Amino acid sequence: MEFDVVIVGGGPSGLATACRLMQLAERQGVEISVCLVEKGSEVGAHILSGAVFEPTALNELFPDWRDRGAPLENPVTEDEVYYLVNDTNRIKVPNFFVPRDTHNLGNYALSLGNLCRWLGEQAEAMGVNIFPGFAASEILYNEDGSVKGVATGDMGISASGEQKGTYAPGYELHARYTVFAEGCRGHLGKQLIAKFNLNEDAGTQHYAIGLKELWDVDPEKHVPGKVVHTVGWPLGHLPSASTGGSFLYHLENNQVALGLIVDLSYSNPHLSPFDEFQRWKHHPLIAETLAGGKRVSYGARAIVKGGLQALPKLAVPGALLVGDDAGFLNVLKIKGSHTAMKSGMLAAETLFAELQTGELAPGESGKELGGFQKAFESSWLHDELQRSRNVGPALHKLGVLGGSAYAFADQFLLRGNAPFTLQDAKPDYATLKPAASSKPIEYPKPDGVLSFDKLSSVFLSNTYHEEDQPCHLTLADAEIPIRDNLPTYDEPAQRYCPAGVYEVVEEDGKQRFQINAQNCVHCKTCDIKDPAQNITWVVPEGTGGPNYPNM
Numbered sequence: 001m002e003f004d005v006v007i008v009g010g011g012p013s014g015l016a017t018a019c020r021l022m023q024l025a026e027r028q029g030v031e032i033s034v035c036l037v038e039k040g041s042e043v044g045a046h047i048l049s050g051a052v053f054e055p056t057a058l059n060e061l062f063p064d065w066r067d068r069g070a071p072l073e074n075p076v077t078e079d080e081v082y083y084l085v086n087d088t089n090r091i092k093v094p095n096f097f098v099p100r101d102t103h104n105l106g107n108y109a110l111s112l113g114n115l116c117r118w119l120g121e122q123a124e125a126m127g128v129n130i131f132p133g134f135a136a137s138e139i140l141y142n143e144d145g146s147v148k149g150v151a152t153g154d155m156g157i158s159a160s161g162e163q164k165g166t167y168a169p170g171y172e173l174h175a176r177y178t179v180f181a182e183g184c185r186g187h188l189g190k191q192l193i194a195k196f197n198l199n200e201d202a203g204t205q206h207y208a209i210g211l212k213e214l215w216d217v218d219p220e221k222h223v224p225g226k227v228v229h230t231v232g233w234p235l236g237h238l239p240s241a242s243t244g245g246s247f248l249y250h251l252e253n254n255q256v257a258l259g260l261i262v263d264l265s266y267s268n269p270h271l272s273p274f275d276e277f278q279r280w281k282h283h284p285l286i287a288e289t290l291a292g293g294k295r296v297s298y299g300a301r302a303i304v305k306g307g308l309q310a311l312p313k314l315a316v317p318g319a320l321l322v323g324d325d326a327g328f329l330n331v332l333k334i335k336g337s338h339t340a341m342k343s344g345m346l347a348a349e350t351l352f353a354e355l356q357t358g359e360l361a362p363g364e365s366g367k368e369l370g371g372f373q374k375a376f377e378s379s380w381l382h383d384e385l386q387r388s389r390n391v392g393p394a395l396h397k398l399g400v401l402g403g404s405a406y407a408f409a410d411q412f413l414l415r416g417n418a419p420f421t422l423q424d425a426k427p428d429y430a431t432l433k434p435a436a437s438s439k440p441i442e443y444p445k446p447d448g449v450l451s452f453d454k455l456s457s458v459f460l461s462n463t464y465h466e467e468d469q470p471c472h473l474t475l476a477d478a479e480i481p482i483r484d485n486l487p488t489y490d491e492p493a494q495r496y497c498p499a500g501v502y503e504v505v506e507e508d509g510k511q512r513f514q515i516n517a518q519n520c521v522h523c524k525t526c527d528i529k530d531p532a533q534n535i536t537w538v539v540p541e542g543t544g545g546p547n548y549p550n551m
Contacts, residue, residue: 003033003129004355006149006175008136008188010038011047012112013323013340014181015119016061020348022126023061032355034128035173037152039135041543043120044113046522048212048301048551049337050247050257051112052076052104052227056380057341062122070118072108074252077225079104082285084232090285099411101332101388104227109249109257111550112337135539139188140172146365147318149174150188155541158468177351177366178319181344184304185524187539189325198312198321203423205306205327206392208244209525211277211498212259212300213457214550217293219254226250229334233283234276235262236400242266243395243403245334246280248289255296255550256289261303261334264428264496264529265396268438272495273525274300275443278451282444290450298457299548300498302524305331307392308385309421315372318365320347328381331395332388332407342381350375387416396424432531435490454500458519462547463499465518465540472540473501473515473526480534481513489531496529521546 005021007014018036025032040046055072058065065072081093081102095103124130137153149172156167180189184207193199228248235244244262251257260277281290304327311328314321322328322343329336350372360366376382390410395403410418446452465472475481485491486504491513493502499521503514522545527537 001035001171002174003035004176005032005034005179005351006173007034007036007179007181008150009181009183009186009323009325010036010040010043010120010130010132011116011181011183011323011340012119012337013325013344014179015043015116015123016057016341016344017179017181017322017348018123018128019061019119019126020345021352022123022128024348024352026126028356030356032352035175036123036128036130037134037136037150037173038130038132039539039542040132040545041547042117042132043130044117045547046545047113047116048210048299048548049112050212050249050259050334051110051337052249052335053108053110053112053115054333054335054338055108057338057345061341061345068122071114072110074109074225076104076107076109076227078223078227080226080228082228082230084230084283084285086233087283090230090283097408099332099407101330101411102334109225109227109251111251113548113551133543134171135542136188137170137539139191140174142318142365145317147178147316148365149178153539153541157470159470161470164468176355176360176364177369179322179344179347179351180319180325181322182325184302184324185527185537186325187537189321192316192319192321193312196313196316198316202312203306203309204425204427205304205310206263206265206396206424207428207528208261208263208303208305209273209496209498209523210259210261210301210303211273212257212298212551213295214297215256215258215290215293215295217254217256217289218291221289221291222254222256223250224252228285230285231400231404234280241268242271243400248286258286263305263396264525265431267431267433268441269432269435269489269492270438270441270495272441272443274454274498278446279444281450287450295452295460297549297551298460299546299551300521300523300525302528303336304329305392307331308389309423313373314376315369317368320351320369320372322347328385330384330388331392332411339381339384342379343376346375346379346381347372390418390422393422393424397422429529429531429533432489432492434488454498458499458521461521462549463519463521463545464547465520465544467518469541471515471517472538473517473520474536474538476534476536478513480532482511484532486511493526493530493535496525498523498525502526
């Protein structure tokens with residue numbers, strides 16, 4: 001199938017790209033064909049974010065979004081930040097000490113998945129071909145090396161590689177230009193960056209894992225639009241010794257979204273982000289809201305945090321990188337949706353202008369669009385990331401308290417205009433210390449009221465994979481987990497995975513590395529944190545993975 005533009009991924013950046021392309025075509029009275037493929041069962045099924053949403057980019061894309069019924073119906077009413085001293089005490093941070101870009105009044109607490117569903121409806125109404133349930137599994141190239149498009153994965157292949165009765169071959173989707181908008185640690189975007197060495201001049205990319213739950217709470221404890229962020233306990237305290245933070249957002253209909261973000265630069269291999277999240281909920285600040293409530297959903301997703309200096313080159317012949325596939329998240333604001341959308345809109349404007357030149361015949365792929373980089377550098381998106389570029393590296397280097405002090409000086413005294421740019425060169429997978437020299441962490445058993453185990457949590461993510469299919473968590477060397485990672489790091493995959501995918505089991509007196517791929521919530525943490533870089537996440541069959549409602 002041939003299109004003018006193929007977009008891989010139905011998140012904020014991909015949908016904004018599609019919508020802007022169709023808007024420009026309508027205004028100019030021309031026809032263009034746009035296809036968007038989404039590996040989830042529907043648009044929004046794999047979307048997980050806090051989320052407090054800044055409407056800056058949406059205001060530009062759809063100035064009439066209120067009349068169109070966009071699901072932004074819960075404006076922020078209260079905005080609080082706390083430092084958790086320990087498991088019982090906290091200090092409320094005065095607004096004066098909170099950088100202006102971190103304030104949330106004027107934003108909306110919402111479900112990003114539902115916003116993406118709405119954006120998908122807008123795109124379809126304008127003529128975008130949206131194919132949910134189709135996982136783009138391979139980048140296609142022309143003989144000259146330019147990107148030709150993508151191929152979606154075959155369906156109905158058994159674990160042994162044979163065609164089952166349900167076999168259906170994938171599609172080749174050819175395009176003049178292909179936009180990769182897969183989100184953080186995109187499977188194909190990662191390949192594109194490596195093949196074209198796009199990060200040659202970029203700083204080290206960093207990541208975190210975000211864990212989230214949705215709760216129904218007592219109406220008397222619910223304050224619509226209230227936003228709470230915390231730093232401190234349990235992270236940043238030995239033996240955990242990690243940077244990160246947490247959130248509690250009051251949504252609509254007596255629901256709250258809450259979660260913990262753990263930077264994947266942590267060094268103690270005994271750390272379990274999932275268990276840190278579960279015990280964090282017992283802090284009185286959080287427990288008093290959840291008391292008497294019911295947990296209704298759970299999920300996890302990696303977050304890209306390197307900032308401006310870690311952005312790769314954004315264009316190759318025939319393709320562009322947008323959104324978190326490139327890394328446009330603003331660490332200081334703790335937001336990436338509006339930045340992802342703006343990157344997609346800039347990509348669409350660059351693509352549309354190029355398509356109108358008429359230089360390409362049908363079926364031909366395009367040149368490298370350096371204009372996208374220039375458009376980004378002259379936009380408010382670049383200015384915003386420029387102001388906050390040093391906050392993330394400062395937190396990595398100095399910890400929560402030292403990094404926060406630096407952020408205060410950077411934002412209040414220097415206004416984000418420091419005459420230098422901080423770098424943090426060590427990648428997240430290289431930060432682990434040997435287990436023998438790291439203090440073990442004893443986590444309390446879940447009580448089934450506020451804290452829970454991994455398997456019951458995965459059940460609430462509505463995760464499903466066809467079991468008889470090739471494993472989508474591939475090992476370059478099957479011996480490394482037991483031979484190397486277990487004696488050195490006590491095989492950290494058992495703990496950094498938030499879904500119980502990886503286990504070390506004993507059979508006949510021997511230890512074996514077991515992969516429960518059917519549990520995978522597609523967070524990509526294993527692809528990022530494995531110390532040997534031995535695990536590669538590839539797409540399973542389309543529709544596989546979580547089915548997040550209202551997340």
